[in-house]
Amino acid sequence: MKTFVMKSLHNVGFMDKPIPKAGPNDAIVKTAKALICTSDSHTVHGAIGPRENLTLGHEAVGVVHEVGSEVKLFKRGDRVVVGAITPDWGELASQAGHPSQSSAPLGGWKFANLKDGVFAEYFHVNEADANMALIPSGVSDDAAVYCCDMMTTGSMAAENGDIPIGGAVAVFALGSVGLMAIAGAKLRGAGLIIGVDSIPKRCELAKSYGADVIVDFSKEDPVARIIELTGGRGVDCAIEALGSEVSFQNAMKVTKPGGTVSNVGYHGKGDLVGIPRLDWGVGMAEKSIRTGLCPGGRLRMERMLLLLQNKRVDPTAMTTHTFPFDRLDEAFKVMDQKLDGVIKPLITF
DSSP: OEEEEEEETTEEEEEEOOOOOOOTTOEEEEEEEEEOOHHHHHHHTTTTOOOSSEEOOOOEEEEEEEEOTTOOSOOTTOEEEEOSOOOOTTSHHHHTTOGGGTTSTTTTOOBTTTBOOSOBSEEEESSHHHHEEEOOTTSOHHHHGGGTTHHHHHHHHHHHTTOOTTOEEEEEOOSHHHHHHHHHHHHTTOSEEEEEOOOHHHHHHHHHHTOSEEEOTTTSOHHHHHHHHTTTSOEEEEEEOSOOHHHHHHHHHHEEEEEEEEEOOOOOSSSOOOOOTTTTGGGTSOOEEEEOOOOOSHHHHHHHHHHHHTTSOOGGGGEEEEEEGGGHHHHHHHHHTTOTTOSEEEEEO
């Protein structure tokens, strides 16, 4: 089969590999649609260390090609979505309620990290009954593929923010995760949703997903503006969705005492991320910092699919580009270099 791989640091391309085989609890999925994530770029440029000929990608839907002898819920021909995070559900961290961290920090993240990813004509899914979900007939592949990561991660950002009904939320960076955090904040009942970005298309989409105010950080100080918008109080929750030390510190600055900084940004550079000491109340302002990696599991995917099925969210508005699989190298360059106003490139197989 054809695959798209990280050949080495900063070096990607196509190569042929054998079609994987399913173990007793596993499945092999024939890929139908996939999305490129900024995390793929981080990986290629060394955020998790060197890799050699590793198949990239962690967001895909497809049709079941093969199931193992112990798989009970799926059969060949089923249309499925697979979580970007595929934990080992019997592992201790999973049993303790932290499946994304199974076996090690970020250990539930297997695709394009610990094993080959989904940018291939076929891909392997461990513990298929727990890590895949059936796509309802009324939900398109183009929409369902967003359940793998963007919708579930953005929703988690809002959930971790413990947003009270009528509360104020600021979302720093309006890429696809930030946009879904905006949607998640609206679903959680936020009374004031503030988006922070400078790219017109993203700002426009943020308003369609529920943002009440957009703060353009290229034109004004976002901290001062958010404090002004909240009558000097600050927000109940600030979501950092970029992975930037500056935006993380700004999130801390605008969060009121007793509020929550919800970090879902991938901090892929440097050894330390600084906390502004005084804005943290010298460590005693009761500001919580919550972090999380994209939740995995069939139940989570089914919940995301229900949002699509009942038209609570339409993530397909974030698809700015579409490429066939044999042009994935071109698509990766567009995403890697953020060309042509890209938000999310969809790959068709």
